[in-house]
Amino acid sequence: MSPPIFVKLGLATPLGLSARATQCAIAAGLTGFADTDVADSAGEPVRASRLSSLDPATTREERMLFLGQRALAECLAGLDPRRLTSVACYLALPERDARPFNEAYVARGLRDAADPALPLDWSARPILAGRAGVFAALEAAAAAIASGRTSLALVGGVDSHCDHASLQHLAAGGRTLGKSNPDGLIPGEGAGFVLLARAGAASGFGAPLGRLIACATSQDSLPFNKRNPMHAVGLTAMFRQLRHLNAGQPRPQHLYSCQTGESPWARELSNAYLRNAELMPEPFRTSIIAGSLGDAGAASPVVQLGVAFYAFAAAWRAGTPADRAVLYGAADSGSVGGGIVAH
Known part of the structure; x- marks a missing residue:
């Protein structure tokens, strides 16, 4: 069987609230790193890549939903419900760690933001595997397409490490990049969705990605x-x-x-x-x-x-x-x- 084809993409990041804006910004070498109001163990501001238009007091779930809903809307834009039967949906979310978040709230907020006329099947439970989650979701989506259970699958990943509580947690754990920790990370956030189609069902979507x-x-x-x-x-x-x-x-x-x-x-x-x-x-x-x-x-x-x-x-x-x-x-x-x- 021919491999499944990526036919749609939606992205929302601090570098742009669309796929094209994000892709062009990354290709141009742009970054959005900036100091936050959270201090690390040396008293220096924690740097992060976060969407500046969101209030710093916004919760992790709120940040994830803001980005996720925009990426989802872009990915689903232009789909005609009359031409679709069922779209299997797979969602990757943060892994479980010392920063609990309301996964049901995020999943429900994304589901409710989609056009209700679209036949989206959200029955698969969210995959809580952080940076590895989307690959597990793609594996499940490809298997569903190969088995004939569906001809279209929606796969997404949404996360944020830029809310106040997450920044404090990462700084307290010595994970953030700074003068006292040159081997740290820069907290970031973003959301993205792709639509995957069986090769024979990809007509009408334009050139495959x-x-x-x-x-x-x-x-x-x-x-x-x-x-x-x-x-x-x-x-x-x-x-x-x-x-x-x-x-x-x-x-x-x-x-x-x-x-x-x-x-x-x-x-x-x-x-x-x-x-x-x-x-x-x-x-x-x-x-x-x-x-x-x-x-x-x-x-x-x-x-x-x-x-x-x-x-x-x-x-x-x-x-x-x-x-x-x-x-x-x-x-x-x-x-x-x-x-x-x-x-």
Whole structure:
């Protein structure tokens, strides 16, 4: 069976409240990092990539809904309910950690914001796996399409680390980048949705954005702050799955990482890369979304998909078409996911 096709994209980030604005801003090397009113352990302001139009007092759920509803609306815009039967919906949200959030409130707010005339099936429970969640959602969506249970699937990821409580939690845990912590992260936020279609059902959507060649997930037994990145257990296993699924096919030409920029993640990638060199770009071209948006958590993979689609289109216009790319993300709790996409 032909791989499913990406036919629609919606993004909302601090760099732009649409896919095109976000893609162009990232391609231009823009960032939106700014000081917040939260101080780290050295008394310095925590820097974050957050939407400036939202009140700093806005809660995590409110920030997620504001971004998520806009990304969802863009992805669903122009769909004709009369031409659709059922769209299976899969939503990736933050992992469970010391910052509890009301997942039901967020899921309900997104569901209620969609056009009620559209046949959206939200029966699948949200996937709480942070940066790895969208890959688990894509894996489930591709399986549903392959089995014939649906011909269209909506996959999204929404997250925010930029509310006051989250900024305080990250600063107290020594995770934020600053003068006293040069190996920290920059909190970020964002939302993104893609519409995935069976190849035979993709007519009427215009030129496809890309194809989903493969998806894989894995699990590391230890969380971020306890595991040895040199072992790279979960990431190695996930890349191995992708390597087998891509056997005999062209080597990906770019790797897109959804990680935070902290050095343990880089060491983990180095070790997993050496064990799966056949999967990796040669030369080793990489992009990390945290360089543009900070840690956007569960939203990172969809933003990276948007970056990959933009690169595919730009390469095609330049007469040097890029065939495929590999993407991955790992959550602090140990969930790991990745995928291969092609033009």
